[in-house]
Amino acid sequence: MNQLASSATNHPDTANGLQSILSGNSFFSAGIGLMGFGAGLAILRRGVMSGAGLIKRRMLVSLEIPSKEKSYNAFLHWMGTVPKRYSNQLAVEARGSAKSIFHPPTRSSKQPTPSSLFQLVPGPGKHIIKYKKCWIQVERQRSSRLQDLTTGTPWETITLTTLSRDREIFSDMLLEAQKFMHTAQKNKTTIYTAWATDWKPFGSPRSKRLLSSVVLEKDVKDLITEDVRDFLGNYQWYADRGIPYRRGYLLYGPPGSGKTSFLYALAGELDYDICVLNLAERGLSDDRLNHLLSNVPPKSVVLLEDVDSAFQGRDRSGEVGFRANVTFSGLLNAVDGVTSADERIIFMTTNHPDILDPALIRPGRVDIKAYLGNATPQQVHDMFRRFYGKDDPKLSSEISEVVCGKNTSMASLQGLFVMNKTSPEAALELAKELPQLPKSTPFAFNSQKKPLSV
Numbered sequence: 001m002n003q004l005a006s007s008a009t010n011h012p013d014t015a016n017g018l019q020s021i022l023s024g025n026s027f028f029s030a031g032i033g034l035m036g037f038g039a040g041l042a043i044l045r046r047g048v049m050s051g052a053g054l055i056k057r058r059m060l061v062s063l064e065i066p067s068k069e070k071s072y073n074a075f076l077h078w079m080g081t082v083p084k085r086y087s088n089q090l091a092v093e094a095r096g097s098a099k100s101i102f103h104p105p106t107r108s109s110k111q112p113t114p115s116s117l118f119q120l121v122p123g124p125g126k127h128i129i130k131y132k133k134c135w136i137q138v139e140r141q142r143s144s145r146l147q148d149l150t151t152g153t154p155w156e157t158i159t160l161t162t163l164s165r166d167r168e169i170f171s172d173m174l175l176e177a178q179k180f181m182h183t184a185q186k187n188k189t190t191i192y193t194a195w196a197t198d199w200k201p202f203g204s205p206r207s208k209r210l211l212s213s214v215v216l217e218k219d220v221k222d223l224i225t226e227d228v229r230d231f232l233g234n235y236q237w238y239a240d241r242g243i244p245y246r247r248g249y250l251l252y253g254p255p256g257s258g259k260t261s262f263l264y265a266l267a268g269e270l271d272y273d274i275c276v277l278n279l280a281e282r283g284l285s286d287d288r289l290n291h292l293l294s295n296v297p298p299k300s301v302v303l304l305e306d307v308d309s310a311f312q313g314r315d316r317s318g319e320v321g322f323r324a325n326v327t328f329s330g331l332l333n334a335v336d337g338v339t340s341a342d343e344r345i346i347f348m349t350t351n352h353p354d355i356l357d358p359a360l361i362r363p364g365r366v367d368i369k370a371y372l373g374n375a376t377p378q379q380v381h382d383m384f385r386r387f388y389g390k391d392d393p394k395l396s397s398e399i400s401e402v403v404c405g406k407n408t409s410m411a412s413l414q415g416l417f418v419m420n421k422t423s424p425e426a427a428l429e430l431a432k433e434l435p436q437l438p439k440s441t442p443f444a445f446n447s448q449k450k451p452l453s454v
C-alpha cells in the first residue's frame with residue numbers, strides 16, 4: 001500500500017487524475033456513503049444491544065427450574081391451569097405418564113373422552129402468562145444433547161423471566177404449584193422405585209387402598225397401625241433420648257396373605273408413599289443401597305419385598321437366584337448402620353422367615369414381626385360381608401369350613417368371591433374344588449409362636 005501511495009505522489013499528474021476519477025464517480029461516492037451508513041448502523045445496533053442487555057440485567061430477573069428438580073412436573077402442569085396463558089406451543093401428555101397425576105382420567109366416563117386420555121401442557125418454546133397482575137415469560141427448553149440416562153428423556157429447563165420488582169412472584173408461583181401437586185395427589189399413593197441412586201415415581205400415583213379392604217386378624221392390623229402412628233407422633237421423644245428415629249417391621253406368611261396389600265393400604269391411611277426396593281435387583285450394590293436408604297423421599301415408607309430372596313443366611317443364594325452385588329454386611333449397615341438416615345420406616349416381607357439371618361431381623365432393624373396367614377374363619381366372615389354386603393352366618397360358616405380346611409390363601413378366597421360376585425352359593429360349590437394346601441403357622445420367633453412378636 002505504501003509503495004502504491006509513494007509512486008503516485010512522485011507524479012503529481014497521476015494523483016490529480018486519480019482524485020478526479022474518484023470524485024467524479026457517483027458509484028464510488030455512493031459506495032462510500034453506504035459503507036459509512038452501514039458502519040453507523042452497526043455501531044448503533046451494538047449500542048442498542050448492549051443497552052438492552054444492561055436494561056435486561058437491571059430490570060429483569062430470571063429463575064431456572066431444571067427437569068431433575070422434583071418441582072418441575074408440578075410447575076409444568078400447574079402452568080397448564082393458569083387461565084391467563086398465551087402459548088402457541090403445546091405438548092400432549094398421555095394420561096398414563098408419571099406426569100398425569102394432575103388430571104386423572106375421570107372414572108365415571110364410560111367412553112374415555114380425549115381430555116380423559118390426554119392433557120395439554122406448555123410445550124418447548126416461549127410462553128407468556130399473567131399471574132397476580134405480573135407478566136412472566138416462561139421458556140421451556142429441551143436439551144438436544146443431554147438426556148436423563150435412567151428414563152431416556154431429554155433434560156429440560158423452564159426459565160421464568162419477569163421484572164425485577166416482581167421477583168417475589170416466583171416463590172408465590174412455586175408455592176402454588178406445590179399446593180396444586182399436593183391437592184392432585186391427595187387421595188393418591190405414589191410408588192417409587194430405585195433408578196440408579198435416586199427414587200423416581202413408578203407410573204402415575206395410584207388411588208389409595210382402604211385399610212378396611214384388607215381383611216386381617218384384628219389384632220395384627222390394629223397393633224401395627226397404632227405402632228406406626230405412635231412412632232410418627234414421637235419424633236421428639238426419640239430425639240430427646242438420642243435413639244435413632246427408625247422403625248422396622250417384618251410381615252411374613254404364605255403367598256397371597258395380604259402383606260403387600262396391607263402395607264399399601266397402611267401407607268394410604270397415613271398419607272405416605274411407598275419406596276419399593278428389590279434386593280435381588282441386578283446391579284444393586286452396597287453403595288447404591290446405602291444411598292437409597294439414606295435418601296428416602298419425605299413421607300415415604302420403604303418396602304423390601306421378599307427380603308429372603310437376596311440372602312439365605314449370610315451367604316448369597318445360588319448364582320441363579322442372586323444377581324445383586326449387595327453384601328450381607330452392606331444390607332445390615334444400610335438398614336441400621338451409622339450412615340443410615342434417621343426418620344425412616346422399613347417394611348420387609350417374606351414367605352420364608354425361617355431362612356432369614358437373625359442379625360437382619362434383630363430389634364432395631366425389625367421391631368415388630370407380624371404373621372399374616374391363610375384364611376381364618378373370622379377373615380372368611382369379614383371378607384364375605386365385604387363382598388356380598390350382607391351377613392349370612394350359615395353360608396359363610398360353610399364356606400369357612402371348606403376354605404380353612406384347605407388352608408386356602410386370602411388371595412384365593414378373594415378370587416373365589418370375584419368369580420361368584422352374585423352367588424355365594426356358587427362360591428361354596430367352587431370352594432370345594434380348591435386344592436389342599438399345607439398348613440401355615442407363625443414362625444417360632446417367640447416360644448409361644450404368637451402372630452405378633454417383637
Ligand SMILES: Nc1ncnc2c1ncn2[C@@H]1O[C@H](COP(=O)(O)OP(=O)(O)OP(=O)(O)O)[C@@H](O)[C@H]1O
Pocket residue numbers: 213214215216253254255256257258259260261262350351410411412414
Ligand atoms: N388379607 C387380605 N385381605 C384382602 N385381600 C387380600 C388379602 N390377602 C390377599 N389379598 C388379595 O390377594 C392379592 C394378593 O395380595 P398381596 O399381594 O397383598 O399378597 P402377599 O402376601 O403380598 O403375596 P406374596 O407373598 O406372594 O407377595 C391382592 O389382590 C389382594 O387384594
